[in-house]
Amino acid sequence: MKDKLISTLSFAGFGWCVPVIRLTTGEDPNEQIRQIFLTIGVPVLTFGLFLLLWNGAASGVRTNLGTVPGPAQVVEQIRSLAQEHREERQKRTEFYARQAEKNKAQLAANPTEAVKVRKFTGRPTYLDQIFTSLRTVFTGFLIASLIAVPLGILCGMSKTLMTALNPLIQIFKPVSPVAWLPIVTMIVSAVYVVPREWMPKSYVISSITVALCCMWPSLINTAIGVKSIDKDYINVGRVLRLGFFSRVFRIVLPVSMPYIFAGLRISLGVGWVVLIASEMLSQNPGLGKFVWDEFQNGSSQSLARIMVAAFTIGLVGFVLDRIMIMLHQLVSYGQETH
Amino acid sequence: MAFLELNGVGKGYGSGSKRVEVLRDIDLHVEEGEFVAVLGFSGTGKTTLISLIAGLIEPDAGEILLRGKKVDGPGPGRGVVFQNYSLLPWLTARQNIGLAVDHLFSDWDADKRAAHIDQHLKMVNLAAAGSKLPKELSGGMRQRVSVARTLAMNPDILLLDEPLGALDALTRGSLQGEIARIWAQDKKTVVLITNDPDEAIFLADRIFPLTPAVDGEGATLGPEFGVENLPRPRDKKRLNENADYKHLRNRITKYFMDVRHEQRKNIRHEEVLLPDLRPVVWETA
Ligand SMILES: Nc1ncnc2c1ncn2[C@@H]1O[C@H](COP(=O)(O)OP(=O)(O)OP(=O)(O)O)[C@@H](O)[C@H]1O
Ligand SMILES: [Mg+2]
Numbered sequence: 145m146k147d148k149l150i151s152t153l154s155f156a157g158f159g160w161c162v163p164v165i166r167l168t169t170g171e172d173p174n175e176q177i178r179q180i181f182l183t184i185g186v187p188v189l190t191f192g193l194f195l196l197l198w199n200g201a202a203s204g205v206r207t208n209l210g211t212v213p214g215p216a217q218v219v220e221q222i223r224s225l226a227q228e229h230r231e232e233r234q235k236r237t238e239f240y241a242r243q244a245e246k247n248k249a250q251l252a253a254n255p256t257e258a259v260k261v262r263k264f265t266g267r268p269t270y271l272d273q274i275f276t277s278l279r280t281v282f283t284g285f286l287i288a289s290l291i292a293v294p295l296g297i298l299c300g301m302s303k304t305l306m307t308a309l310n311p312l313i314q315i316f317k318p319v320s321p322v323a324w325l326p327i328v329t330m331i332v333s334a335v336y337v338v339p340r341e342w343m344p345k346s347y348v349i350s351s352i353t354v355a356l357c358c359m360w361p362s363l364i365n366t367a368i369g370v371k372s373i374d375k376d377y378i379n380v381g382r383v384l385r386l387g388f389f390s391r392v393f394r395i396v397l398p399v400s401m402p403y404i405f406a407g408l409r410i411s412l413g414v415g416w417v418v419l420i421a422s423e424m425l426s427q428n429p430g431l432g433k434f435v436w437d438e439f440q441n442g443s444s445q446s447l448a449r450i451m452v453a454a455f456t457i458g459l460v461g462f463v464l465d466r467i468m469i470m471l472h473q474l475v476s477y478g479q480e481t482h
Numbered sequence: 483m484a485f486l487e488l489n490g491v492g493k494g495y496g497s498g499s500k501r502v503e504v505l506r507d508i509d510l511h512v513e514e515g516e517f518v519a520v521l522g523f524s525g526t527g528k529t530t531l532i533s534l535i536a537g538l539i540e541p542d543a544g545e546i547l548l549r550g551k552k553v554d555g556p557g558p559g560r561g562v563v564f565q566n567y568s569l570l571p572w573l574t575a576r577q578n579i580g581l582a583v584d585h586l587f588s589d590w591d592a593d594k595r596a597a598h599i600d601q602h603l604k605m606v607n608l609a610a611a612g613s614k615l616p617k618e619l620s621g622g623m624r625q626r627v628s629v630a631r632t633l634a635m636n637p638d639i640l641l642l643d644e645p646l647g648a649l650d651a652l653t654r655g656s657l658q659g660e661i662a663r664i665w666a667q668d669k670k671t672v673v674l675i676t677n678d679p680d681e682a683i684f685l686a687d688r689i690f691p692l693t694p695a696v697d698g699e700g701a702t703l704g705p706e707f708g709v710e711n712l713p714r715p716r717d718k719k720r721l722n723e724n725a726d727y728k729h730l731r732n733r734i735t736k737y738f739m740d741v742r743h744e745q746r747k748n749i750r751h752e753e754v755l756l757p758d759l760r761p762v763v764w765e766t767a
Binding site (some may be wrong): 160376377379382383384386395398 | 487536538555556557558561562564566568570572582585586635640
């Protein structure tokens with residue numbers, strides 16, 4: 145039971161709380177306390193030190209928006225953003241309640257009347273911005289994966305295709321989102337003329353930009369993974385005379401899964417970093433736009449709010465990475481990871 | 483016309499100055515139902531020979547005929563047991579065999595295929611281990627799954643590439659017994675690659691030594707050693723007391739010693755001369 149829990153926790157990236165569990169079951173207390181200090185105490189200490197340094201340094205720098213905010217001001221802004229979120233949600237509930245009541249009254253007076261149902265159009269709250277960003281990054285990541293993985297498999301299986309595509313990959317790989325964005329904007333504006341309501345133009349543009357920037361690690365890793373498959377596995381397929389698709393799905397894909405997921409993990413990380421920049425420039429609602437708006441806004445709280453955004457971006461990126469590591473371990477299960 | 487014929491087969495790798503000849507002038511005729519062993523040192527080109535027969539690689543010279551038809555690419559009629567098992571690590575023992583069976587016998591119904599897989603798991607004494615992944619199996623068990631997978635393809639000819647090479651002596655011995663038993667059951671044509679003279683004598687009808695390359699010319703098959711006069715089923719223990727067996731074993735050992743000697747002679751002048759001293763060995767009586 146305990147061992148199972150411990151292995152599950154380590155698998156999910158919570159290896160640091162293993163000593164705590166061991167301690168609660170009374171396993172060699174001295175050693176466990178030493179471990180707790182090393183795995184939990186030390187990081188907490190560094191973080192505390194960082195806060196102290198930040199606090200000290202911040203009050204010394206004056207900008208034209210006042211002094212640089214310290215930890216306290218940032219925490220205050222987190223509170224205020226949460227408060228705004230609650231208020232906005234409250235307004236929405238009230239709006240829909242009022243609308244329902246009004247419509248009911250109208251229907252009671254005249255049952256044949258077509259009542260209007262309007263959508264609440266409040267400001268997006270900070271939480272909404274986070275989810276918009278997540279939606280955009282996942283869309284971009286999905287587009288990238290759907291292109292990169294199949295193409296990577298083909299590249300890994302055919303040396304000719306790899307040689308053919310290599311120059312393009314090498315050239316496009318280092319292009320920054322800031323360069324892609326205007327190009328993508330022009331093309332999307334020309335092609336996607338009548339935007340649907342659920343798919344605004346800015347969302348399409350930032351998703352595609354993210355996809356263009358983050359597909360390369362997956363493409364390259366998949367190709368390398370497929371290329372380095374043990375020849376014996378390929379020979380098994382050849383002796384059985386498996387067709388192309390059976391070969392891909394029954395042999396090539398499973399063997400190269402760990403490589404593919406390692407690539408996808410890097411891709412998602414790149415995508416998240418790139419998204420913020422692309423949102424800033426494309427004015428797609430989301431964390432990037434939040435930062436940009438606060439920067440333009442220039443109120444006394446703006447800097448602290450931008451710092452909240454920076455921490456959020458870091459935290460979300462960290463969580464996404466953990467999820468990808470877990471998926472990677474899941475598919476590497478039963479095979480030696482290379 | 484023999485069942486399997488190799489006529490003047492040669493194979494090398496690379497080109498230009500990096501060219502390495504591995505095999506040359508291989509002539510081998512195997513009759514249907516015969517058990518032939520190819521015996522050779524490590525790195526002499528045994529796997530290359532098996533891959534050629536399997537159709538996984540093409541010869542540079544000569545031709546390979548199966549039932550009089552030129553071998554052209556691999557096929558399920560030639561079942562290969564690879565040197566390092568090559569079981570797919572994410573599939574259980576059953577699924578590994580199933581991959582072959584489901585693909586080759588897709589016209590059978592599911593029950594018949596399942597029964598076919600069971601039968602072959604049982605044949606190699608692994609009925610209980612069907613749901614295990616390769617990494618949960620011992621080396622010997624993996625090897626048996628690999629053999630079962632190949633047998634389940636119902637091949638016309640079995641190509642065994644050092645199937646027991648990676649196993650300890652005890653497991654080796656018992657698996658040799660199993661291979662002999664399975665072969666006695668349905669008398670498939672078998673080409674066995676091995677580096678163990680005893681294994682070759684125990685299992686084969688005829689043994690061909692693969693003589694290592696001299697002067698970078700590529701290895702080739704030496705004169706055959708017939709084992710037909712050792713009665714089957716052969717028993718390890720009784721074999722050890724059999725005069726024919728001892729005689730044959732000595733001849734084979736001498737052949738390889740001579741080959742080694744010949745090789746040494748050719749490179750003697752390049753070697754640093756060491757004093758002719760021998761370590762003292764305590765004789766245990
Ligand atoms: N694909 C290849 N490219 C270049 N050289 C190769 C290739 N495959 C094998 N060789 C060379 O051919 C020679 C024979 O290799 P092979 O694998 O057939 O030997 P083997 O007798 O099976 O050895 P072992 O007993 O270790 O399995 C070796 O010198 C090896 O380096
Ligand atoms: Mg070999």
